[in-house]
Amino acid sequence: MDGKRIEGNEVYALAMCVSILLFAPIVVSQPIPADKSQVEAWFNGIIKPVKERGTTLDPELVQAETEPRIIKVMQGGGGEFDTITKAIKSVPSGNAKRVIISIGPGSYKEKIRIERNKPFITLLGDPKNMPNLTFDGTAKQYGTVDSATLITESNYFVGANLNIVNSAPRPDGKMVGAQAVALRVSGDRSAFYNCKIIGFQDTLCDDRGNHFFKDCHIRGTVDFIFGSGTSLYLKSGMQNTEIFVVGDPEGDPEMAIITAHACWCKRKQQAVSSLACVVSLEACSSEDTGYSFVHGRITGTAKDVFFGRAWKSSPRVVYSYTEMDEIVHPSGWSSNRQPERADTVYYGEYKCTGKGATPATREKFIKQLSDAEAKPFLVLDYVEGTKWLLPPPTVPK
Template sequence: MVVKLFLFILLLDGASSALDTRNGSNEIAVVEKAYLKWVKQMASFKHSLFQKPENKFKPCLKLRVRKKPRFGDFRTVQKAIKSVPAVNLCRVVISIGAGTFREKVEIPPTMAYITLVGAGADKTIIEWDDTADRMGPSGHPLGTFASATFAVNSPYFIAKNITFKNKAPLPPSGALGKQAVALRISADTAAFIGCKFFGAQDTLYDHIGRHYFKDCYIEGSVDFIFGNGLSLYKDCHLNAIGSSYGALTAQRRQSMLEETGFSFVNCKVTGSGALYLGRAWGTFSRVVFAYTYMDKIITPKGWYDWGDKNREMTVFYGQYKCSGPGAEFERRVSWSRELTTEEAKPFMSVDFIDGHVWLPTS
């Protein structure tokens, strides 16, 4: 385990570049490619972290992060995380006090069962301002993958009542290299309750794994929820801040065999600009909106095929009993779907993400 992790770190340090895959390039970011290769290797081992989900909720360790040292164990979130055993096998609860914590945070792959609890999403804020074109320590651009303010690479992560923010300014339309991720979740079985995510282009990188977002606020301009996760967004507020055309989702399902996709249930979409519900980043991109209020900012067509007509035959884009001035289905693209009750049912509950197995009950 330690040897594999060391080799992975070396591979990251030696990455020659981190090209964004959504700027018309067919190359995958080197850093992301290295990470996914490592995950695949680890998944082939009979290791407890990668078997059928068996979450743990009873804490074995509690830590406090506070701006004032005398009130806590640590002054920064990253230092608290670094104090946890490298291979962690029990629930660690880290409470984070009120204040703005200006730091870039990453949780390594072996450090499972981490819970972060803030004093309130408007009170506890973790922020940074990296962009994809910013030079990293290796002298190469960070790329979208490494631009994240907060990056989670370990399973069974839980965050409650925290704001994750990328403070990079809203880029002009068509600007290159300005992807700026607030949070990247690159691991299975993660839950975010009452959290807020602020950014512009590429706010929330819903990368890989099964995820649950409940009572969250997510703000951005272009592709501000993107990736290839299998994720349920319940009772969330999605707010666009663009001044021209933008897109809410860019889901990257690449094969009909992949059980990934985004489902939005009982959500609200508001904001400015003209917003597509989604762009087909993946050939088999899958996104569903159910019982969701859509403001007038939603473009009548609703969806964009990423300039590839072939994707219109393979994507799965649907809505079910949505409301609001932007929810009218009559003018949607012909290759989207107005779902029946039977078609919508698999996307409506936590069963979509096998949540009854691994989600906390409170």
């Protein structure tokens, strides 16, 4: 991600948006347990099958789940299609039923896009033999956000048991446009279960909408979770959930940054085909977006890792109950060398552990959250999850 350059054929307004830090009250009952061994039971107690939840779910979602269609993708025969792209093309525009695309093992070198007019699609791999979705697109070729191996623009998307990889070479700091996204999530109400999302710079474009990531491994170098989504990243039970920061060979601390949360806005209602930000500048100023990381671990081969930088003026990122390895920089966070942004960021930590959890050394603008301040970030309704989240899908027999 390069905030100094407008890329691609479209004109993007890299507008500096001021997010409202005081947000509307939300339901804070049944917060995520502090004991990570209890999280799976807590989740299963809330996110039950559709038949058991009735009117609490979005009506269109309930209707979509009544008669799901299953499409099998297998390399070498045995399925309806041999590529994921062909399977997606078979889904009609305006689709109103859940379509589960069951993907067999193997490596699928495809640039995959699920457009807005195809909601209710699930990409499902086998947890015992996860398929590899891989491509080597770069910002130089496609523009940053369109370089992604997997782009999901539709609502109610689910991805489970997938390796999502951008295999482009690691940026060397010299070549223009070397950023390479593995996954861009631009649709609302999208969930990912047990996925590995792997790249270097700009691995995950958490673009816009409410998103939920459960038991996922996310790997990168700099700004590798970026965008203006409202997202909850949750570790459950003993699953290997990690934010893995890959070390910089040159040892530059500025090259080890996890998040660059931002607000993207279009200018003068211009068409923006490759970003999901379709609101006006006025609407953007009132948005309430941010990333909440709960449980999980920050680890890797890097040194002096920053949790986030203020790439735009008003990012909002909170880590709760997170195990932090000693790779974390003592100050923890960066104002992006713009001191005035210390007054507009919302960066928080809550009951984190590990050698990298050192509140006394953090920047002065960091919030060590109280119980009351942390509660809104510790519920599924942070992403309106009780209205749309479903249990993780299972491989059809």
